[in-house]
Amino acid sequence: MAQHTPQELAARLKDGLLSFPVTAFDADLLFDEHTYRQHLAWQASYPVAGLFAAGGTGEGFSLTVEETATVVAAAVAEVGDTVPVLAPAAGNTAQAIRNATDAAAAGAEGLLLLPPYLTEADQEGLLAHASAVCAATDLGVIAYNRANAVYSAETIARLAERHENFIGFKDGIGDIEHLTKVYAANGDRLFYLGGLPTAETFALPLLQLGMSTYSSAMYNFVPEFALAFYADVRAQDRAAVTEKLNRFVLPYLQIRDRAKGYGVSIIKGGLKAVGRDAGGVRPPLQDLTATDLADLKTLIETSSATTSGTSLQRA
Numbered sequence: 128m129a130q131h132t133p134q135e136l137a138a139r140l141k142d143g144l145l146s147f148p149v150t151a152f153d154a155d156l157l158f159d160e161h162t163y164r165q166h167l168a169w170q171a172s173y174p175v176a177g178l179f180a181a182g183g184t185g186e187g188f189s190l191t192v193e194e195t196a197t198v199v200a201a202a203v204a205e206v207g208d209t210v211p212v213l214a215p216a217a218g219n220t221a222q223a224i225r226n227a228t229d230a231a232a233a234g235a236e237g238l239l240l241l242p243p244y245l246t247e248a249d250q251e252g253l254l255a256h257a258s259a260v261c262a263a264t265d266l267g268v269i270a271y272n273r274a275n276a277v278y279s280a281e282t283i284a285r286l287a288e289r290h291e292n293f294i295g296f297k298d299g300i301g302d303i304e305h306l307t308k309v310y311a312a313n314g315d316r317l318f319y320l321g322g323l324p325t326a327e328t329f330a331l332p333l334l335q336l337g338m339s340t341y342s343s344a345m346y347n348f349v350p351e352f353a354l355a356f357y358a359d360v361r362a363q364d365r366a367a368v369t370e371k372l373n374r375f376v377l378p379y380l381q382i383r384d385r386a387k388g389y390g391v392s393i394i395k396g397g398l399k400a401v402g403r404d405a406g407g408v409r410p411p412l413q414d415l416t417a418t419d420l421a422d423l424k425t426l427i428e429t430s431s432a433t434t435s436g437t438s439l440q441r442a
């Protein structure tokens with residue numbers, strides 16, 4: 128049973144950093160629940176506002192519906208009393224509703240509505256898809272604006288008007304004009320989060336467009352750095368943000384960009400580099416090469432990204 132109303136959940140999520148944990152796999156690429164739960168316990172020991180299980184960084188796109196339910200249930204069981212756990216609602220409408228039902232049964236607090244698979248889609252169809260999911264659940268729903276699910280400002284406003292449990296807009300496209308329109312049409316009725324690859328890169332300018340938080344994939348392996356970065360963004364401390372971009376984030380992008388799909392693989396590489404191996408990635412992703420992993424390890428060490436200088440553990 129969810130402990131927050133959708134509105135309470137939105138209020139909690141909007142002012143803190145959001146964790147998108149990897150899904151741990153064993154040597155056969157099967158879900159490794161023990162390692163996953165250890166990872167989540169570590170993630171939740173820091174003051175993140177929400178934990179999105181089986182999202183993009185969690186390779187939700189590579190999990191069966193049953194595996195997604197198992198991963199979400201493991202997350203709730205491990206950290207649900209400490210931090211709100213959100214689950215994916217993915218694929219076709221029936222599957223997304225099934226994800227929503229499984230998530231509610233597991234005690235998740237909210238849903239991230241991921242783009243449906245493969246086909247192109249326009250506004251009436253997206254509205255019908257998202258509406259069906261919102262109507263099928265009491266959990267708070269956040270729409271992920273990305274790939275074939277590009278919601279116009281009007282569609283988002285119609286969803287917000289129709290469904291009290293529609294609480295948020297996550298962006299993975301970065302079209303400034305579009306974001307301006309979405310915020311102008313919906314204001315404080317929703318909360319907004321950045322979800323571009325390596326969200327830190329865009330966090331400070333997007334704050335001005337109403338995005339008070341973002342999904343941090345790198346939080347997985349450098350949580351203290353990621354939290355310190357978020358604090359600098361919220362303080363609008365441009366000098367501190369720029370220093371951290373130069374010291375770690377921008378050199379990291381140079382490794383991330385060496386292969387398609389590395390946006391996720393590099394996170395599992397980062398965990399290996401800091402001694403918290405959560406296994407490899409499932410196809411169609413590929414693991415970092417030995418050279419790329421060695422370069423990442425060197426970067427983490429030389430940039431001191433594993434330390435913040437102050438203790439940021441959850442009180």
Ligand SMILES: O=C([O-])C(=O)C[C@H](O)[C@@H](O)C(=O)[O-]
Pocket residue numbers: 147182183184185321322323324325326327341342343344345390
């Ligand atoms: O579902 C996800 O993992 C994402 O939203 C993508 C990443 O978290 C992205 O924001 C990033 O790479 O920081």
